[in-house]
Amino acid sequence: SQTIHQWPATLVQPVGSPLSLECTVEGTSNPNLYWYRQAAGRGLQLLFYSVGIGQISSEVPQNLSASRPQDRQFILSSKKLLLSDSGFYLCAWIRKSSYEQYFGPGTRLTVT
Amino acid sequence: DAKTTQPTSMDCAEGRAANLPCNHSTISGNEYVYWYRQIHSQGPQYIIHGLKNNETNEMASLIITEDRKSSTLILPHATLRDTAVYYCIVYSGNTGKLIFGQGTTLQVKP
Numbered sequence: 001s002q003t004i005h006q007w008p009a010t011l012v013q014p015v016g017s018p019l020s021l022e023c024t025v026e027g028t029s030n031p032n033l034y035w036y037r038q039a040a041g042r043g044l045q046l047l048f049y050s051v052g053i054g055q056i057s058s059e060v061p062q063n064l065s066a067s068r069p070q071d072r073q074f075i076l077s078s079k080k081l082l083l084s085d086s087g088f089y090l091c092a093w094i095r096k097s098s099y100e101q102y103f104g105p106g107t108r109l110t111v112t
Numbered sequence: 113d114a115k116t117t118q119p120t121s122m123d124c125a126e127g128r129a130a131n132l133p134c135n136h137s138t139i140s141g142n143e144y145v146y147w148y149r150q151i152h153s154q155g156p157q158y159i160i161h162g163l164k165n166n167e168t169n170e171m172a173s174l175i176i177t178e179d180r181k182s183s184t185l186i187l188p189h190a191t192l193r194d195t196a197v198y199y200c201i202v203y204s205g206n207t208g209k210l211i212f213g214q215g216t217t218l219q220v221k222p
Contacts, residue, residue, distance in 0.1 A: 032208045034210055043197075043212055044156065044199070045212075046209070046210065046211050046212070049209060049210065050208075057208075088153075090155050090156070092210070094208070096205065099161065100158075101161075102158070103155040103157075104155060106154075106155045
């Protein structure tokens with residue numbers, strides 16, 4: 001079955017600290033992968049997406065970066081967090097052959 | 113990339129059909145229409161998707177106009193648990209980009 005893992009589920013970090021969120025996918029190969037952020041009471045903002053290993057497209061210029069070191073692994077990082085980075089971070093993937101789409105459980109980040 | 117337009121909010125009586133419209137007038141021939149919903153504090157839940165033909169599954173029906181410039185998601189018998197934000201999205205396998213709009217907040221009332 002198709003599974004997507006995200007961790008941690010919740011995270012509280014001070015301003016200026018680094019960040020690393022990991023997303024891994026099971027049950028498929030060569031998926032499209034996505035990172036979204038949702039601020040409180042707002043819609044889903046696309047941050048990064050990847051159509052293959054090492055291929056990253058950025059939608060929003062900011063202090064975040066993404067990497068895809070393996071086919072089914074997608075990492076979101078920051079060297080120095082800002083207060084405005086607080087939000088609900090969601091990883092998603094799409095199966096290219098059938099266009100099935102799945103979202104992970106999300107990580108709720110609070111920057112203090 | 114095709115954009116979508118949805119009403120900000122809608123109400124529906126419990127047990128009645130909920131019809132949620134979406135406008136995607138700039139959609140390209142190879143772009144799919146997807147519908148998701150998001151219940152408070154949870155990740156989006158896939159509902160249904162289609163290209164040209166109408167689609168139906170256990171959750172909903174998707175009606176796409178012949179010119180593909182708009183679509184309607186139909187929840188046949190809305191329940192209180194269907195209260196959520198519903199997103200209509202256009203997706204192209206060519207680019208891989210998947211952008212959500214603001215969605216429609218559906219309030220199902222008893």
